[in-house]
Amino acid sequence: MTVKLDFEECLKDSPRFRAAIEDVEGDVNELETRLEKLVKQCNSMLEAGRTYCQHSKSFVNGLRELGHHCSEDKTMGDCLEKFSKKLSIILNAHEELIEATQKSVRMKLQSFVKDDVKRFKDVRKEFERSSETLETALGRNAQAPRGKQHEVEEASLALLNARRIFRSEALDYVLQINVIESRKKTEILMAMLSLMEAQALFFQQGHQSLTELEEYRRQLSDEHTQLVLNSAREKRDMEQRHAAIKKKDVSYDDLIMDFSPDAPNGIVMEGYLYKRASNAFKTWSRRWFSIQKNQLVYQKKYKEQPTVVVEDLRLCTVKPCAEQDRRFCFEVVSPSKSCLLQADSERQQQGWMSAVQNSIASAFQERREDTLSPRERCSSVSAGSVNLVGGEQSNSGCKALEEVQAIPGNGHCCDCGEPAPDWASINLGITLCITCSGIHRSLGVHFSKVRSLTLDSWEPELIKLMCELGNTAINRIYEARIDEITIKKPHPSSPRQDKESWIRSKYVEKKFIHKLPETGRAPPLRRSSARRNRATTQEKPGTRPVLKPKPSRATLPRLTGLNPSEIMKNSFDSHKDDEDEEDLSGLHPGALLYRSAALQHFPVMADALAHGADVNWVNVAEDSRTPLIQAATVNSLAACEFLLQNGANVNQADSIGRGPLHHATILGHTGLVCLFLKRGADYNAKDIHQKDPITIAVDSANADIVTLLRIAKMNKEMREMDGFAQSGDETYHDIFRDFSQMASHNPEKLKRRSADIKIP
Template identity: 85%
Template sequence: MTVKLDFEECLKDSPRFRAEIEVVQNDVCELETRLEKLVKQCQAMLEAGRVYCQTSKSFVNGLRDLGQHCSGDKTMEECLDKFSKKLSIVLEAQGEVIETTQKSVKTKLQNFVKEDVRRFKDVRRGFERGSECLEGALVRNAQAPRGKQHEVEEASNALLNARKTFRSEALDYVLEINVIEAKKKTDILMAMLSLMEAQAQLFQHGHQSFSELEEYRQKLNEEHTQFVLNSAREKRDMEQRHAAIKKKDVSYDDSIMDFNADAANGIAMEGYLYKRASNAFKTWSRRWFSIQKNQLVYQKKFKDQPTVVVEDLRLCTVKPSSENERRFCFEVVSPSKCCLLQADSERQQQAWISAVQNSIASAFQEHREDPHSPRQRLSSVSASSLGGGGGVDQENKGCKALEEVGAIPGNKQCCDCGEPGPDWASINLGITLCITCSGIHRSLGVHFSKVRSLTLDSWEPELIKLMCELGNTVINRIYEARIDEITIKKPHPSSPRGDKESWIRSKYVEKKFIQKLPGTGNTLLRRSSGKRNRAGTQDRTIQRPPLKPKPNRATLPRVTGLSPSDLVQKNNTHKDVEEDEEDLSGLHPGALLYRSAALQNFPVMADALAHGADVNWVNVAEESSTPLIQAVSANALAACEFLLQNGANVNQADSNGRGPLHHATILGHTGLVCLFLKRGADYNARDKNQKDPITIAVDNANADIVTLLRIAKMNKEMREMDGAFGQSGDETYQDIFRDFSHMASNNPEKLNRRSADPKS
């Protein structure tokens, strides 16, 4: 025990002792105030904790009730049951913490204030009385006259007794001071230690309890992700059905006209009809009628037992009724009774009469067990009248196209983590992704990656064709070229999201793993001797000698497997004029993108963009032409789409004032004209000769392109006239452009023949 005050100093009763006494007294008073405040705060905390536990238990009971309500859904029931049980365990542990706090903190500190501090005050009052008595005795002893011996003796005796009493009281006081100092440490520390132990056990118990649900939580998370995807898919389907139904004429209830003798639920026909009662009042009531199991029945509410009107349809007949004052009436006559019914319209009246007649015929045929059942004939007629085959074929075509994307090398696994069966894609990179990596790509921003779902989003044919030109294997050869030289480990499907995000940012944003380009100058490309001069004149002063491929450009062979001379030969298959061989190995990224766009070499284009090529790079040596204009010259639809998805300006003009739309119109590339118009090309832009694309198309007598341009212009003018209430686009306009897009992507030779022969 640490000695706060020394007993020897106490006997001296020195000023230093008095000063120390005063410090101790102030400290104990301050301690008493703070402990009383802490006890009140502890009491408030305990009361709030008990209220929290009580309301939490009510919440857990609510979870149990909800789980019982969801007993039909195993996933919901299991989730709520497990979670409520774990919460109950945690709440029980929390109640134990509250009781421990009550005993070890509040009670102990309260006893310290009420007992130890009070005893200290009592001893202090005794010390102060002894001190006052000693002071008085000293004064009387000092004032005793020398000549009065009896007074001197009395004063001396009184002083002796007072000093003895004071020293005894002082020693007790010093002892109490030292004791309270020691007990203050032990009691407060013990209370805090008990509280910390209780809190630690609470959180440890809670952590252990919920750790048991680790596998279940992962499973539930996967199921939730699938639920989200299914919900989005169902929402899309419902929105499409909703839009299709709204386009119909809803003035009639067409569903009532659907007679299906082979319905899965056995109900061949159903709907509301008015029925006249057979009583004396002849009242009319609206009821829900249905034809099922060769019977005509009705009911008022769904839970009501159906009332049979006709027991066996083979024993009845149906005919219109014109004798009643009401319109649209018909009678169902059986041997036992006649039932008068009324429809809402003449159309419904005829439909019900036909339905009853067909049901009578079906009942007879079933009874005879004729294999050529009228139900089969009726069902085939109904299916042909729906005319839904086109939509199914269209959906099958879309599924087939997406299967083609998945068949590209490497696309069956996520490009970044290798998870099988990816359902997402980055359309500007041309890769497939799992749902986790797609979310990370989306967070990078559209200037790095544009993410779409392979199953939930609609895909234009140009995009599908673009995705089929690249793929995970090609892109990874570019963006992971130096992966073996770097210590960073590529994530796998089970890696934490943080590892995947770090890898993806290093790969596509920081580009740590691409092959570094050798130092090259900003040499401008020169037009080869066979290239068409868009201004109509040939620059014969600029000549470039043939160059052989250099071995120091490892990127082109690595990505494409072709030498630069092979790339030139590939381009020659689309041209009648032979060009000089070019060495592409020393080109800087912008020039490399420019040349590879003309050669329709997608891996090299992707390689150039990965190395920082400006997608709108201008070649001043060739009339300020851009990579997009080069792709137009080669009639490369997918290459143009690739450049546009990576930020190419669809309206950037060359030195003659001609943009990509002008060049596509001049060359008669109808598919490219369609693409540029969909991507927002300006059909009113004029070149240096003051000709817009429509004028050029008219001069060239290209009817298809004239039609596309005029429809686009007319559609825009109509939307502007409609103002803020205009629709997003005319259906005819969208259908025409959709047809041209499919033709340009799947049957380009048809458009080429039309362009070559304007009269056809």
């Protein structure tokens, strides 16, 4: 222990001793003040720490409760659970730190102030008292008269006692000074050492707890980075979908109506309708109607039990109601009651009536199919389209389903990939699932014409058209740039909104097709020998001039990501030894459609239409012929059907007044004549020689074509007569159906019977 004051020095009571005592007393007073302040600060720190721990525990409990709420999301649930546990461990260690600080700092320092410093002050008071007594005794001793012996003795005795007491108190005071100086060092250092050890233990426990999560934190950080990227991508998709929806008409509610007989939730149709009450007031109420489980039901709120309007749709009928003052009304009539409903628009009215009618048909169909196999079910659906051609029975519904799905890529939905699609877009040549077909239907027939592969009857030319294209070929056109963009293609379980956004971007906005470049050349397009031979039976070599675009219209080079040679590579490889080639690299979309129609290259035709080709483009260099006339001259039934389904004008004539029907009649293409007549061709149109198709057919002695033209004319006359429309239509459709079957399956039976015919 270091000696602050010497004991021998205190016996002398020298000025040096007194000065040392004053210094020590000043130090002790300053130490007491600072220690008292430090103890107060420590108390405040401890109170704040306890408050922090209390609020932190509440925060950790909130994290734990949030983790329980998000337990369905495994990533969030695990993250919140693990982190809340570790934070709880750290908070417990923090509480231990607070208690250690309480014991090692506050209590020790407070004890030093209350005990050691107080004892020092008490000893100092005794020292000061004995010092004053000594001063008094010294004064009396000095003042004692020499002549008074007894006073001298009393003064001397008092001085001796006072000096003895003073020296004892002085020694005690010096001892206390040295003791407090020593304890000051030990107590403060011990308090600080204990505090640092508690802090080190706290941080060590926290570090250990967080180190255990190091691998998990690294994994979570990687997941978070991926989530940020996905979130940015989804945000872009959402913004694009938002922009697409904002572009819709304000009456977009009409577009989202969709009859879905195979909907997974069993609701085939739903939406708001007004319902007239059956009470005396006849009030109208807006309710949410739906067709589900072969019933028509409605409800006011989502959690309400639906009210059944029609128990069994098979027992009811639906019809428009024009007797009411309100617009867009229709009536659902059952044996027990009648329900009057009102839609918001004429389109919604027609949609709901059609949905009820289709539900009635589906209900009857399901009942028949309960005991049928899938193939028998397909046969029963299309039984109305069975025809006898050449002794063979053709089932159009079953044939369409089997042949179309057999095309590579058609076994899955073209847009979402759902397996076994049973719907199709006949102008695009693709197969679709029920959900995507509804979205295609909402685009409008100028974008997509939807038909069921099982519920609708299929003409043979439509089946041939579907087999010429397919999902793989069309996706190579409309998804050519899918790898260059960040939009994700939907999958079968994607929400309907995602599928709708994708389909609109793909077919309406055409975001994924290759753009026409400003420079470049495409490889030449070759015509296979088989098709060339078919074409040469009607064309004389060298009579057709080289295709030249209009002088006033710039010719765009063709170098798309889906160039013609790539599209038809498989079909060309088998004819490499016997083929000629035709360079289409400099053609703009309209001219490309024109030339590819003559070459019967369907994917190239689809590519041209995707790039904005006018389906009725006119080639002024070749008598103002159209792509439809080109397809007719090579007797391509499927190519003509493809152009007609995409809006080709069946009556658009060339520069000499001949339309597609004229050319088909002149060349003796009976199947095409049948097709054009079914699509509304004018059999009375005359060319510059004042000859109509009937006259041309009579001159060429083609009995089949004459028969078709005269039946079409007679059918129109019968339709204009009261009482004969129905029978006339039946006869007309029966004959034309037979000719369509024969043109598709037995074209050799429709070959020209006459010799070479001179064409005026």
